[in-house]
Amino acid sequence: MSDISEFKPLLNQSVGYGVVVGVGFFFAALMLVLTFLQAKFSKFSPSSSEEFSSASRSVKPGLVCCGIVSAWTWSATLLQSSTAAYTFGISGPWWYGVGGTIQLAFFAMIAAKIKMNANGAHTFLEIVKVRFGTAAHLLFTFYAFLCILVVCGSLLLGGAATVTALTGMNIIAACFLLPIGIAVYVVFGGLRATFVCDWAHTIILFIVIYIFLARTYATSSETGGISSMYELLKQASVDTPVPGNQDGSYLTMKSNQGMVFGAATILSGFSGVFCDQGYWQRAIASAPRSTTKAYMLGGLSWFAVPWAFASCLGMAARALVHNPKFPTFPNPLSDAQTSAGLAAPAAAAVLMGKGGAVAILLVVFMAVTSAASAELIAVSSLFLYRTYFRPKATGAEIVRVSHYFICFWAVWMGAWATILHKASIDLGWLFYVQGVVLSPAVVPIGLTVTWSKLTRAGVFSGCITGAILGMLAWMIGCWKIYGVINIANLAKPYSAVCSGLTGLLFSGTLTVLVSLAKPANYDFKGTREILVYDSVTIDRKASTESVDDSNVGAEANFTSENEKKVGEKTSIKEVAVPDNASTTHDDQAVDLETLQRIFRKATLYSIALTLVVAIIVPIPMFFSHYVFSRAFYTFWTACTIIWVGMSGLFCIVLPLWESRREIGVIGRGLLMLLLRRNIMNGDVDKRPSIHSESSNA
Numbered sequence: 215m216s217d218i219s220e221f222k223p224l225l226n227q228s229v230g231y232g233v234v235v236g237v238g239f240f241f242a243a244l245m246l247v248l249t250f251l252q253a254k255f256s257k258f259s260p261s262s263s264e265e266f267s268s269a270s271r272s273v274k275p276g277l278v279c280c281g282i283v284s285a286w287t288w289s290a291t292l293l294q295s296s297t298a299a300y301t302f303g304i305s306g307p308w309w310y311g312v313g314g315t316i317q318l319a320f321f322a323m324i325a326a327k328i329k330m331n332a333n334g335a336h337t338f339l340e341i342v343k344v345r346f347g348t349a350a351h352l353l354f355t356f357y358a359f360l361c362i363l364v365v366c367g368s369l370l371l372g373g374a375a376t377v378t379a380l381t382g383m384n385i386i387a388a389c390f391l392l393p394i395g396i397a398v399y400v401v402f403g404g405l406r407a408t409f410v411c412d413w414a415h416t417i418i419l420f421i422v423i424y425i426f427l428a429r430t431y432a433t434s435s436e437t438g439g440i441s442s443m444y445e446l447l448k449q450a451s452v453d454t455p456v457p458g459n460q461d462g463s464y465l466t467m468k469s470n471q472g473m474v475f476g477a478a479t480i481l482s483g484f485s486g487v488f489c490d491q492g493y494w495q496r497a498i499a500s501a502p503r504s505t506t507k508a509y510m511l512g513g514l515s516w517f518a519v520p521w522a523f524a525s526c527l528g529m530a531a532r533a534l535v536h537n538p539k540f541p542t543f544p545n546p547l548s549d550a551q552t553s554a555g556l557a558a559p560a561a562a563a564v565l566m567g568k569g570g571a572v573a574i575l576l577v578v579f580m581a582v583t584s585a586a587s588a589e590l591i592a593v594s595s596l597f598l599y600r601t602y603f604r605p606k607a608t609g610a611e612i613v614r615v616s617h618y619f620i621c622f623w624a625v626w627m628g629a630w631a632t633i634l635h636k637a638s639i640d641l642g643w644l645f646y647v648q649g650v651v652l653s654p655a656v657v658p659i660g661l662t663v664t665w666s667k668l669t670r671a672g673v674f675s676g677c678i679t680g681a682i683l684g685m686l687a688w689m690i691g692c693w694k695i696y697g698v699i700n701i702a703n704l705a706k707p708y709s710a711v712c713s714g715l716t717g718l719l720f721s722g723t724l725t726v727l728v729s730l731a732k733p734a735n736y737d738f739k740g741t742r743e744i745l746v747y748d749s750v751t752i753d754r755k756a757s758t759e760s761v762d763d764s765n766v767g768a769e770a771n772f773t774s775e776n777e778k779k780v781g782e783k784t785s786i787k788e789v790a791v792p793d794n795a796s797t798t799h800d801d802q803a804v805d806l807e808t809l810q811r812i813f814r815k816a817t818l819y820s821i822a823l824t825l826v827v828a829i830i831v832p833i834p835m836f837f838s839h840y841v842f843s844r845a846f847y848t849f850w851t852a853c854t855i856i857w858v859g860m861s862g863l864f865c866i867v868l869p870l871w872e873s874r875r876e877i878g879v880i881g882r883g884l885l886m887l888l889l890r891r892n893i894m895n896g897d898v899d900k901r902p903s904i905h906s907e908s909s910n911a
């Protein structure tokens with residue numbers, strides 16, 4: 215009998231097409247409704263380019279936190295973390311969580327600095343251009359697009375592999391259809407509506423995680439609850455011991471593979487956050503007082519997603535590998551199936567049959583759509599139209615070109631994922647290689663907005679030398695450790711860590727040393743003077759319903775005529791950010807002293823969080839070679855459940871709570887609209903003319 219079995223699809227192909235196309239278009243319709251409500255009831259015009267790409271810098275912390283969790287929950291977050299748990303046990307989900315969380319914590323510091331030093335910027339590339347000129351701008355543009363390519367590839371390959379494995383849908387069709395529905399809703403909605411869709415995605419994500427937790431640890435007869443799962447995992451350690459783990463056990467943090475995986479994940483996470491415009495965009499989009507808080511909450515909340523999900527499904531896949539319902543029974547997953555991220559789908563299939571397959575399909579689809587929507591909107595803001603082609607482009611023109619570019623990128627994303635698939639590159643490969651190719655840019659990018667002594671020479675020497683040394687370390691490490699340099703070995707953990715660590719450390723050290731040799735004394739005046747493109751608000755009709763300090767007011771005085779006026783007749787209304795304030799909105803102005811305080815708080819928080827999750831918890835467990843007892847496994851599992859419960863609360867309830875007044879205003883506005891419609895059905899329309907209001911505005 216062959217050692218490799220096909221992964222038997224549990225669902226019909228039509229379910230795959232239904233989810234990929236149907237759910238995508240459902241969100242497009244939802245986006246249309248949201249955009250209508252925004253145009254009708256909010257003071258922010260959806261057609262403004264500031265609004266499209268930066269949500270007018272006004273999003274509140276709960277929604278930004280939710281957006282961060284949503285954008286940072288990739289298919290890899292669910293699938294690769296579960297693969298790690300399946301392959302080398304309980305340390306995998308923990309290290310995956312660490313590898314994504316501490317970067318978000320560090321980015322909280324960067325976010326405070328953006329508000330201080332470049333609050334008018336839309337992209338980190340703009341900051342680079344103002345500070346270091348065109349050559350540095352082009353260098354970082356290369357890294358920004360490379361990052362988006364890697365992320366998009368990984369999202370689509372992970373998503374498409376899961377849809378194909380569970381439904382038998384053609385993988386190329388999945389690669390192309392997945393981004394198209396997403397592009398439709400991003401084009402309709404822009405960044406603010408994307409945030410609201412992120413919230414809807416996050417609800418589904420958490421609900422599905424809660425269902426899997428309940429099923430695995432409480433109600434499944436396959437696992438038999440936590441205690442029986444512990445026994446199954448102990449048996450798995452005897453049947454298939456893990457090389458490098460204490461006693462070959464899946465229930466120990468003493469895992470050499472886990473440690474290397476942790477290092478690779480941290481490296482890949484730093485690259486994924488610092489080089490990805492999506493994270494800068496969320497920092498830019500949030501209201502100044504909220505930015506740092508949002509990133510702190512986002513990091514803490516996100517940690518539980520891979521930790522809880524993979525501790526549950528990844529470990530369940532290992533525990534249930536000999537169950538006759540396992541999709542590749544009687545064989546375990548092959549290396550290719552494991553690397554494609556099929557451990558979690560396999561566990562879901564055993565635990566819940568077709569229902570589990572649908573749930574995993576939905577959750578992976580949500581992860582792909584929310585992260586891909588963030589990437590699409592990010593890539594559209596990176597497009598260099600205004601920088602190099604039409605410096606005087608109006609806001610509306612920028613929005614229009616962004617729409618075209620999003621459509622182009624959605625098709626290109628599908629083609630790119632197909633190319634990668636044909637080249638036998640999968641989710642696991644991209645996950646490890648991400649840190650390899652991007653880590654040399656991390657420190658120079660981070661320091662550009664935070665360090666006044668940084669010089670252009672420091673940036674170039676760090677980036678370029680770091681990249682060359684990183685590549686050399688990659689090849690030499692792969693050759694020395696695995697014997698031969700080939701595609702598969704280049705994406706093995708030790709090769710990736712050799713390269714990523716070399717790239718990050720050398721680029722960081724060189725960037726700092728070369729800068730200190732002849733330090734700059736940059737006052738950030740230039741970057742603080744970066745201008746927003748156009749006026750972001752639309753006039754509101756005076757109304758008793760108006761909420762002075764909220765983003766949502768009464769019915770907006772917004773018509774297609776006045777949209778046209780903003781778009782075509784008015785040249786860009788550039789608004790300089792005052793030196794002593796951090797924002798273009800008076801009601802949100804925050805002084806530099808407050809931002810310094812926020813920055814210090816963020817620094818303390820990131821250091822404390824890093825110490826706890828990367829050192830204080832895992833390292834003593836590693837060096838003590840502790841193998842979990844049944845009681846400790848139960849405690850550990852309880853912690854995952856409580857943490858993910860809290861994360862759900864932050865991401866789902868907090869945005870609702872902080873926007874309760876706006877929701878009330880929209881609700882009342884809709885009610886008024888309906889009532890007025892009913893009255894208008896009589897013969898006299900008492901409303902003032904919208905046109906005359908426009909001209910008064």
Ligand SMILES: NC(N)=O
Nearest residue numbers: 286288290291314
């Ligand atoms: N977003 C990540 N690293 O899963």
